[in-house]
Amino acid sequence: MKRFVLKDYEVLNITNGDLNRDAYPDAVMVLYKKGEEKTSNVIDHPEKRPLLILLGKADKTYKLAYRNDNAVYCVDCGGQMGDPFMEIVIKNGYFSVEHYGGSAQRWTRIITFKFNAANKKWLLHKDGHEYFDATAPDKPVSKVQTGKNFGNVPFEKFNIYREQ
Template structure:
């Protein structure tokens, strides 16, 4: 099998709902070509390349964790994202932690197609400057494999004025972004899915040399009118209806 055919096959392997990150696209291509060249004499070269590349992450462990947050990180887990803001409109600073298993880059569950889940912890700030865990949701952040061959699709979280958002996206064989936002309900003292905004792009077929490389393909905004009332603790990004 020649290099181009192997590379082409790899670029169409997209998992977890076909849903990467622009800054690593060229590095990704170079890595794939290098690995294929090293193993092209082996009959298992394609499999070996997929196994190694499939678990590459663009989210590194955060080495410096505030001491007050350390008790919330379970053994054998690390934080890959921390965001701050007022999530429940009480004037105190709250936190979101996104965790991953320390083994997620090396553990392979391909046979069962069950990649490690990434817990998202919502921590509310207390008057004594401590934090209280309100919710943990293991189905709110896509897994390391969910961007397919283009890698880890998780890009971050934000908290602001009673809202918080979870952000994903890839830029490679496919180009898409998804921002899922939750809103705090004072009367119910809980957060509910507010909107799910998905945007994808495609290559521009225009022959104009000044044309943009990509053009909008899909711009889909869903609200509670489409998905109903979904609380954060019940939200599941792996399900099409979010529940």
């Protein structure tokens, strides 16, 4: 999988699973730019973290299916909580990008994409936010948007930095 790592980048996370419901194991790889903690500025210049969808092949190699540089928050996008990236979860043709951040006002954001077998693409399935005060964590406010709210958004067109 090293061949998919871009110049001046490192692997932040690799998660394996069945992304396209076939017989071969697939992977989602998240990359980060070397030294991003010094060069990223959440307001003016967030260092992008490419997310790669890698599909498994019969010869046990992978091919790059899609790349999106706007599906994972930057290193300093989490506020005082630090790097907001938590993990990638893959299950039955779905994958989710999970984030957590804030300070006294905490938040989570879980963005889920679903494989569409008809057009062999991943579409935005759900975009969920939860907000809560650290002094009252048992009183969260949730907001979940689905295709009814945003229509058909292909994975490669999704932009986490766009205002909700």
